[in-house]
Amino acid sequence: MFPEALEFHVAEYVNNGINWLLHTYAPTFDSISSAISFVLMSIQGGLTAIPWYVYIILVGGLAWMVSKKVSLVIVLSAMLMLIGIFGLWDLAIDTLAVIITAVILSLIFGIPLGILMAEVDHAKAVMKPILDGMQTMPSFVYLIPAMMFFGLGKVPAVFATLIYSMPPVIRLTDLGLRQVPKSTQEAALAYGSTKWQLLKEVRVPLAMPNIMAGINQTTMMALAMVVVCSMIGARGLGQEVLLSINRIDVGHGFESGFSIVILAIVIDRITQGFARRWDPNKR
Amino acid sequence: MKNSAIRIQDLWKVYTRNDEDIDVEDQDLITSLDESDEAVVAVRGVSLQVQPGEVFVVMGLSGSGKSTLIRCILRLINPTAGKIFVSGEDVTVMNVKELTEFRRHQTAMVFQHYGLLPHRTVLQNVEFGLKIKGVSEKERTERAKVSLEKVGLSGWENYYPNSLSGGMRQRVGIARAIVMDSPILLMDEPFSGLDPLIRREMQDELIRLQEEMHKTIFFVTHDLDEAMRVGDKMAVMKNGRIVQQGDPSDILSHPADDYVARFVQDKRKQLQMADERAKLEVVSDKNEKDTSSKGVIDHVS
Numbered sequence: 001m002f003p004e005a006l007e008f009h010v011a012e013y014v015n016n017g018i019n020w021l022l023h024t025y026a027p028t029f030d031s032i033s034s035a036i037s038f039v040l041m042s043i044q045g046g047l048t049a050i051p052w053y054v055y056i057i058l059v060g061g062l063a064w065m066v067s068k069k070v071s072l073v074i075v076l077s078a079m080l081m082l083i084g085i086f087g088l089w090d091l092a093i094d095t096l097a098v099i100i101t102a103v104i105l106s107l108i109f110g111i112p113l114g115i116l117m118a119e120v121d122h123a124k125a126v127m128k129p130i131l132d133g134m135q136t137m138p139s140f141v142y143l144i145p146a147m148m149f150f151g152l153g154k155v156p157a158v159f160a161t162l163i164y165s166m167p168p169v170i171r172l173t174d175l176g177l178r179q180v181p182k183s184t185q186e187a188a189l190a191y192g193s194t195k196w197q198l199l200k201e202v203r204v205p206l207a208m209p210n211i212m213a214g215i216n217q218t219t220m221m222a223l224a225m226v227v228v229c230s231m232i233g234a235r236g237l238g239q240e241v242l243l244s245i246n247r248i249d250v251g252h253g254f255e256s257g258f259s260i261v262i263l264a265i266v267i268d269r270i271t272q273g274f275a276r277r278w279d280p281n282k283r
Numbered sequence: 284m285k286n287s288a289i290r291i292q293d294l295w296k297v298y299t300r301n302d303e304d305i306d307v308e309d310q311d312l313i314t315s316l317d318e319s320d321e322a323v324v325a326v327r328g329v330s331l332q333v334q335p336g337e338v339f340v341v342m343g344l345s346g347s348g349k350s351t352l353i354r355c356i357l358r359l360i361n362p363t364a365g366k367i368f369v370s371g372e373d374v375t376v377m378n379v380k381e382l383t384e385f386r387r388h389q390t391a392m393v394f395q396h397y398g399l400l401p402h403r404t405v406l407q408n409v410e411f412g413l414k415i416k417g418v419s420e421k422e423r424t425e426r427a428k429v430s431l432e433k434v435g436l437s438g439w440e441n442y443y444p445n446s447l448s449g450g451m452r453q454r455v456g457i458a459r460a461i462v463m464d465s466p467i468l469l470m471d472e473p474f475s476g477l478d479p480l481i482r483r484e485m486q487d488e489l490i491r492l493q494e495e496m497h498k499t500i501f502f503v504t505h506d507l508d509e510a511m512r513v514g515d516k517m518a519v520m521k522n523g524r525i526v527q528q529g530d531p532s533d534i535l536s537h538p539a540d541d542y543v544a545r546f547v548q549d550k551r552k553q554l555q556m557a558d559e560r561a562k563l564e565v566v567s568d569k570n571e572k573d574t575s576s577k578g579v580i581d582h583v584s
Contacts, residue, residue, distance in 0.1 A: 186359055187398025191412035191463070192387030201415065205402045 018145055029149045036101070036155045043104075044097035052089055056080055059266055066273020076269060079262045086255040088237060092263060095236035098154055098229065099222045099263075102161035106218050110166045111211065114173025115199070124174065131167040139164055139228050147232045157234035161225045168217035176210025177203050212275030219271060223264045237263075287368070288467060288499035289333040289356065294365030296326040296351050296523075307364045325351040326362070327523040333516070335466070338493060338500040340514030340531075342507060342546075348523040349503045353471050356501065357390050358382055369467065387416045391460035395472040397452045399444040399459075405431070406440035409458045416463075423462075430462035431455075433492065450481040457489070461496065468500045474509065486512050507550050511535070519543050 022029070060077040063069075083092045117124045142163055146156040180203045188202045204211075230238030237256050244253030295307040299322040306312060307328070316322040325348040333339040343349045354360040356367055358374055367374040369389055377385060391412065399408050406427055413423035431437055434454040444452055453473055460468055473489075474482045486509060493500065493513075504510050510517055511531045518528035519542075527539035535551060538544035 183394060183396045183398050184400065187392070187394055188400075188411070188415075190357060190359060190386060190390070190392040190394075190398075190469075191415060191459075192383045192385075193415050194383055197415050201411070202400060206400075208402075 106166040110169035114170045117174040118177035152233040157229035165221035169214035172214030176207030180206045209279040216271040287332040288335040290368040292366040298323040340510040342510040343520030347520040391463040392469040393473045430458040
């Protein structure tokens with residue numbers, strides 16, 4: 001037994017801290033919340049306005065673009081159809097809106113942070129443990145404060161998804177930039193590149209395959225959060241899974257779970273295809 | 284002498300773990316650094332002068348400090364002590380901005396591993412230096428095409444470097460350097476990664492280009508044959524020091540020490556054999572003789 005005398009709890013301080021934040025920065029959180037909400041609603045509005053068959057054609061077209069294989073075009077389009085056939089189309093669009101919002105925000109913050117991490121060694125030292133924490137901290141733990149700050153629904157869902165899905169793109173951007181061969185960078189410097197030119201003309205383009213892999217990973221992580229997010233009231237495929245658990249409805253659970261898998265596969269194949277096209281070594 | 288193209292004065296480079304300042308005058312410190320694993324003394328008190336329009340070859344085995352030396356000239360590596368004057372300007376005291384300008388206008392460099400950008404086409408690679416200098420797109424494309432023609436790569440503009448052979452990639456590297464029109468060309472073992480036949484072809488190509496361009500070329504190699512072929516002046520480096528410098532034929536005929544002597548003895552034998560063969564051939568056919576090797580061996584004997 002661990003001696004009781006050595007026990008010390010920080011829970012109370014965390015609670016007080018959160019409450020203090022909540023009181024002092026309520027307007028800030030409100031404006032963040034409405035900003036996220038605005039982005040989300042715009043994306044969702046756009047996605048809902050597109051008729052279902054356009055998605056099928058679009059996915060088919062993109063699959064053809066990245067692979068030039070008829071089989072992939074057929075498989076991906078048919079799988080997407082299946083979501084509609086299960087009667088889950090609108091919910092899938094809801095889920096997609098949350099994911100796209102989270103991924104866009106992840107990239108907006110993640111790629112510059114990744115660049116910072118690669119450029120400044122101190123930044124890397126500070127960020128590494130934070131990223132580890134973001135990835136390993138059980139998501140329920142930050143779901144509660146997210147809900148307290150941003151209320152119920154999709155906005156805290158986007159926030160929680162952001163925390164969980166941003167680390168891969170940061171890490172892979174950093175890794176990609178660090179892997180750019182020294183000899184290539186040296187040549188660029190020898191011709192009088194400034195630091196910014198070196199980054200823009202050489203390092204980022206050469207790190208692109210890694211950055212694309214990071215985007216792909218981030219998207220996959222975001223998809224993994226949909227069921228968790230449904231617990232704080234984000235409508236979508238995740239909510240159906242949650243309902244099925246509550247009702248012990250295995251069949252319905254399978255339909256909605258499988259729809260999430262379909263979304264993942266479609267997005268994965270397409271983003272990976274683009275990652276491959278970006279790879280300068282395969283030209 | 285003020286009008287040397289490159290003048291290096293007592294240059295030192297000591298690689299240390301934390302890049303701390305080292306007093307190179309302190310003999311005991313240098314000795315202790317040599318014995319420890321903490322630091323590497325790569326260049327020790329090198330002084331040399333390169334005249335405008337001259338091909339100056341620095342020859343030495345790997346680890347002799349020659350690659351460090353060439354990188355110090357445009358401060359890809361910061362020297363520990365000493366001065367470097369290029370066209371009269373002291374490179375060692377330049378700030379970042381001056382250095383960038385200096386690299387853009389005074390020098391162009393060719394690398395052993397080419398250093399090409401795999402995501403850019405051949406043409407875009409040749410344009411690179413002009414692009415970062417801010418030359419307009421039209422002008423740089425024009426100049427890049429002329430430069431590619433000079434190295435015999437017309438028609439390859441839209442290929443990517445990875446689809447080219449080593450020799451062709453280095454032609455791109457050379458085109459990228461000469462398109463800059465800078466007075467000084469730095470070449471760091473440019474042909475070392477190439478097959479012997481291609482290497483020879485590229486050396487001839489460089490000699491031909493130099494006849495047109497009359498640039499100042501600072502050329503680093505570990506290959507004595509190459510040094511003799513392309514160099515007007517030559518310096519032999521060993522363990523960070525220049526052990527001998529002068530005309531290639533002088534070095535061949537009067538090696539300063541055992542190290543240089545061992546270096547050149549194969550070459551001397553080779554030339555002697557070629558000379559004897561040439562004499563035999565003179566008897567049988569007076570029209571066919573290798574004049575170039577004859578010229579050198581006259582110096583030797």
